[in-house]
Amino acid sequence: MNIKNICCIGAGYVGGPTMAVVAQKCPHIKVTIVDINASRIAAWNNQDLSKLPVFEPGLDKIVGEARGRNLFFSTDIDQAIDEADMIFMSVNTPTKTYGKGKGMAADLKYIELCARQIARVSKSDKIVVEKSTLPVRTASAIKNILEHTGNGVKFQILSNPEFLAEGTAVQDLLNPDRVLIGGDTTDAGQKAIQALVDVYANWVPKERILTTNVWSSELSKLTANAFLAQRVSSINALSQLCEKSGADVHEVSKAIGMDSRIGSKFLKASVGFGGSCFQKDILNLVYIAKTYGLNEVADYWEQVILMNEHQKNRFSDNIVTTLYNTVSGKKITFLGWAFKKDTNDTRESPAIQVADNLLSERAHISVYDPKVVEERIYADLDYLNTRSSEENRALLQVSNDPYTASKASHAIAVLTEWDEFKTYDWQKIYDQMQKPAFVFDGRGILDTKALEKIGFVCYKIGSGS
Numbered sequence: 001m002n003i004k005n006i007c008c009i010g011a012g013y014v015g016g017p018t019m020a021v022v023a024q025k026c027p028h029i030k031v032t033i034v035d036i037n038a039s040r041i042a043a044w045n046n047q048d049l050s051k052l053p054v055f056e057p058g059l060d061k062i063v064g065e066a067r068g069r070n071l072f073f074s075t076d077i078d079q080a081i082d083e084a085d086m087i088f089m090s091v092n093t094p095t096k097t098y099g100k101g102k103g104m105a106a107d108l109k110y111i112e113l114c115a116r117q118i119a120r121v122s123k124s125d126k127i128v129v130e131k132s133t134l135p136v137r138t139a140s141a142i143k144n145i146l147e148h149t150g151n152g153v154k155f156q157i158l159s160n161p162e163f164l165a166e167g168t169a170v171q172d173l174l175n176p177d178r179v180l181i182g183g184d185t186t187d188a189g190q191k192a193i194q195a196l197v198d199v200y201a202n203w204v205p206k207e208r209i210l211t212t213n214v215w216s217s218e219l220s221k222l223t224a225n226a227f228l229a230q231r232v233s234s235i236n237a238l239s240q241l242c243e244k245s246g247a248d249v250h251e252v253s254k255a256i257g258m259d260s261r262i263g264s265k266f267l268k269a270s271v272g273f274g275g276s277c278f279q280k281d282i283l284n285l286v287y288i289a290k291t292y293g294l295n296e297v298a299d300y301w302e303q304v305i306l307m308n309e310h311q312k313n314r315f316s317d318n319i320v321t322t323l324y325n326t327v328s329g330k331k332i333t334f335l336g337w338a339f340k341k342d343t344n345d346t347r348e349s350p351a352i353q354v355a356d357n358l359l360s361e362r363a364h365i366s367v368y369d370p371k372v373v374e375e376r377i378y379a380d381l382d383y384l385n386t387r388s389s390e391e392n393r394a395l396l397q398v399s400n401d402p403y404t405a406s407k408a409s410h411a412i413a414v415l416t417e418w419d420e421f422k423t424y425d426w427q428k429i430y431d432q433m434q435k436p437a438f439v440f441d442g443r444g445i446l447d448t449k450a451l452e453k454i455g456f457v458c459y460k461i462g463s464g465s
């Protein structure tokens, strides 16, 4: 089967970049990305490519090349579904905030709404692809919804989880380690798998396209994120022991990472992992294990989350202790708010929790992030509901310049590893700060030896000195 028309429901951090690359690499396929959020679609259609709703290095160029040729962004979901032979579901699957499984299970209401809309609108046979990250066995629920339309339309459901990381999405999509496609073992299932393999084969070498049964594919996505997050929590757990023992976590990372069985990636100690997926996906894995009665399995994975909470809290605790046990009325400058560099995404960013802890101690915070806008920062804090939004605005200021942000402050805290932080005129920053001037490097990116020479008192995560 030759795919000619693709629809993707959900124009977010995954749907947007993923489909832009499909469209760029497959000029013979019409790709339409739809969303219920009209302002998001308008932003994707913005003539000014620097105003796309998702910031990813290289994405503007790809959208600029394909948009209007075979890549379209629209709010007309029904029409796009009707025309498509293949429909990707790339909607959000956040942690449930209500009812059974609250705080743990994935909220599948958006996926279910998509499935119902596909069922209602479709007049011809379609391949429906799970692009969102979903609990294992979701495909059977989707199948159930799709098969009860009674209009004779046939659906095949595939699982094709996305492994891109934000900040490197374009590179990850152009050159993936692997593409995973799960489907039914029936003849029709295998044909659907082949149709999707053929789409990716336009630019991904065949040996990197892995096909499995649908349950393995669904579970592999949660497993990959759990393993990655576990590495970060493991090295972060060791970072505290390094600080106590005089070892240096950056040296330890290098030493263990050179063991080819361990590998060097994902061993950077930090103020904690953030992002929209690690926490949500591990909580979901924990919940799934619990529903099968596997309590030890659940406890094992939950520890990855607990360690991450600890890492964020101990970072803010350390700031308070170092600043003579009180930060009340003191100005603390945050460099970075995004959950990692090269993205404007702040979901579950460790900066949010660290700021909230310090604001509860009555600190005054001034934030500078190269890509995150002011409204986003206030919305992140307000969402926690710890204090009124008026109080958040009174205690925290957002600045669009690092030198203004750090003026007269008692301490600087590095929350995101943006490259530009390394190139600042640190002497100038020092001269305009209160003394002693403290730096708390939560990402281990600054040359603390050079800063100490200037006169700063430095703390670097995982270093004893």
Ligand SMILES: NC(=O)C1=CN([C@@H]2O[C@H](COP(=O)(O)OP(=O)(O)OC[C@H]3O[C@@H](n4cnc5c(N)ncnc54)[C@H](O)[C@@H]3O)[C@@H](O)[C@H]2O)C=CC1
Pocket: 009, 010, 011, 012, 013, 014, 015, 034, 035, 036, 037, 040, 077, 090, 091, 092, 093, 110, 113, 114, 131, 132, 133, 134, 162, 163, 164, 165, 166, 276, 277
């Ligand atoms: N953000 C990431 O780096 C990655 C995310 N994922 C997974 O991909 C999925 C999507 O994640 P993001 O793109 O980050 O989410 P997002 O929140 O950026 O985008 C989801 C979009 O879906 C839209 N939407 C929700 N319900 C809809 C409906 N019924 N009809 C039309 N549009 C609808 C929303 O308006 C939103 O724009 C999640 O399951 C996530 O776990 C997977 C890999 C990477």
Ligand SMILES: O=C(O)[C@H]1O[C@H](OP(=O)(O)OP(=O)(O)OC[C@H]2O[C@@H](n3ccc(=O)[nH]c3=O)[C@H](O)[C@@H]2O)[C@H](O)[C@@H](O)[C@@H]1O
Pocket: 133, 162, 163, 164, 165, 166, 167, 225, 228, 232, 265, 266, 267, 268, 269, 270, 271, 272, 273, 274, 275, 276, 277, 278, 339, 340
């Ligand atoms: O399912 C998802 O959403 C995605 O989740 C992660 O991607 P992402 O969250 O975008 O970013 P990562 O690069 O994984 O970073 C996550 C967090 O861990 C932190 N981290 C990462 C690596 C490290 O060594 N140390 C560390 O603290 C980062 O700063 C960041 O806060 C995975 O890397 C992707 O493969 C996956 O597709």
